[in-house]
Amino acid sequence: MKKIILFIAALIFSTLFYGKSIGLNLSLFSILTLVILIINNKENFKIKRTLIYSAMYLATGIAVFFHDSTLAIIANIVSFFTLIGLLSEHKASIYVNWLNGLYTTIAGFFHRNYTVNEATQTVESKKEIDYLHIVKIVIIPAAIVIVFIGLYQNGNPIFNELIEKIDFSFINIQWLLFAGLGYYLFANIHKPIEVEPATSQDLKTGNLLFKTKDFSIPVLKQENQLGIILIALLNVLIVIFLITDITFIITNEEVRGSVFSNQVHSGINALIASIVIAIIILLYVFRGNLNFYKENKTVKYLAFTWIILNAILVLSIAVKNSQYIYYFGLTYKRIGVLVYLILTLTGLITTLIKIDKTKNIWYLFRSNTKAAFVVLVIAAMVNWDYHITNYNFNYAKSMDINYLIDLSDNNTFLLKKNSESKTLNTDIQKRIQIKYENYCIELYTNSWQELQYNNFKLKLK
Structure with missing residues (x-):
């Protein structure tokens, strides 16, 4: 049953991303990822911390739909690795979550199914797989069927004509390979794993500092004096x-x-x-x-x-x-x-x-990396290009209009609105009009996977 779910998820993955730019598809992928993780890790999703990180991951995916910014995409990727790593060990530090999340995404399938034999220095399967049986039930029947098709074609002109009419051009090999990549991704992450000994060492390391054996009053007196003076x-x-x-x-x-x-x-x-x-x-x-x-x-x-x-x-x-x-x-x-x-x-x-x-210093690493992650997610929620443009037009004493035009398309509608209501030179108005027209063409040609919030704003204009 789980393999069928992964197979369906892989087909959806290829449908969302093959030959498409980022838009609604990343938001839908975030939802799909959460569904796969919840199905396979139900107990972990009863933990408050897991729910919070899941909400942050989903929020960054939705942010990409509302403003397709590079910052929002980066925040979504980092949140993805954080959530995957958290599911591997929810008590680990956030930087260990990143390590576990990255490792799981890249090599989770091989880690679960293969091991390295230190004695022979060879990679061995953790499960007994009868490769000969797989060859027998797949390759041999396929080869025999192909041989008989050839024989029947020569023996029956109507059968030959029927076979020649079969058109397999609808099969997109690249799309199938992309689906295979999706299956590999979901097969990796559906059951997150831990990187050892990094995870166990992190769990053993507390946040408190302890007195060491070389405690010396004379030495500490000198250090204290130096610290006071400095x-x-x-x-x-x-x-x-x-x-x-x-x-x-x-x-x-x-x-x-x-x-x-x-x-x-x-x-x-x-x-x-x-x-x-x-x-x-x-x-x-x-x-x-x-x-x-x-x-x-x-x-x-x-x-x-x-x-x-x-x-x-x-x-x-x-x-x-x-x-x-x-x-x-x-x-x-x-x-x-x-x-x-x-x-x-x-x-x-x-x-x-x-x-x-x-x-101890580990407390600083843990608290500050977590703070940096939270700031990243919060920053990804804001459409900075829009707010930069809005502030500069309405509040700044002077501004660089060329800088605003060179920003991403997230401020295009606002630029167009201000070009119509404020006095700008002809060259600037032309540049804004060109940016507006190019962006409208891009929005009109977006497939459903590439839809953005601005698609709906354009329809309302």
């Missing part, structure tokens, strides 16, 4: 920088584009790098037994202060970036800076928790 100096330095930085923001309400460009592109990159280095320094200082040294309160308080000051630095960078957006409009790079700042702030918060609760 972090105290860095606190003084960052306070001075923040004062000058905030002064710059307050006293420069109207600034030239060149000044902002230097502040954003050069200054912000340097500041973000400094925050990352700050986190690395704290991880080094609190890497081991200093966490259990009774006289470490001062260095801890200094570390907490430095983390808070770095968080204020993140906010000052966000203000600069927002000012840049206000004057010169939204772009993907400026949105990327804000996303990077969110992840950096998350890193600072988790570093503070690590120091306060005596967590």
Whole structure:
């Protein structure tokens, strides 16, 4: 029964994707994948975490239908691997989920059915398969039937004419091969597997830090002194920088584009790098037994202060970036800076928790990779091209209209609307009209597998 379900899923897979671009088909594939996984892993879908990740995977698939963006497609693929890996071991870290999901997708079938004999260094089947019997029931009958067809053709002209009229041109070999690829994919993922020893090692590794055998009071006293001096100096330095930085923001309400460009592109990159280095320094200082040294309160308080000051630095960078957006409009790079700042702030918060609760570095990996995944999924839900265009036309003091035209087709209808209501030069209007006409042609020629939300918007126009 399960093989029949996989066979049907493979035919649907080929119908959805063979010779088609991405659109409604990826949303339907997400639903199909969930159906296959639920049928074969019913117990796992009673777990809350599995339901949450399933919803995130389905949401990214639906996002592709509403705005066929590269980010949404990437988020859908990552969510796919995450869900597959989660089903292999729901207690594993998210990066182990990715590893298990990727491995299952590529080699799940072979992992379940074959094993490597270390003694003979050969690949052996886990199941006894009678290949000779398969040859007997498939190849031999087919060969004999072909021979008799040839004989009967020579012996009966009417039978010969009937055979010659049989047309097999309707059979698309490439479509069948694509269906075979679909069957292989579903055969791999229907029962997710674990990569060992990565999964078991991850399960054994907790989030807490423990005192080691080389605990030495004299050594820790020196480390504590070094930490106090280093972090105290860095606190003084960052306070001075923040004062000058905030002064710059307050006293420069109207600034030239060149000044902002230097502040954003050069200054912000340097500041973000400094925050990352700050986190690395704290991880080094609190890497081991200093966490259990009774006289470490001062260095801890200094570390907490430095983390808070770095968080204020993140906010000052966000203000600069927002000012840049206000004057010169939204772009993907400026949105990327804000996303990077969110992840950096998350890193600072988790570093503070690590120091306060005596967590290890694995806690940081687990919490921050999970945060990055959530941010990716949330970002995929937004039609950025539309919102960039809408903001720049209505709120930005100046904008690069050529940049907006070069964005994906997700902003085409909005560009067309603004070209009709706002004063634009003739060349820009022509470019927008060409983009609009080309996109309309693409939408009109979409098959049902390639349908997008904009297909329905176009019909309503």
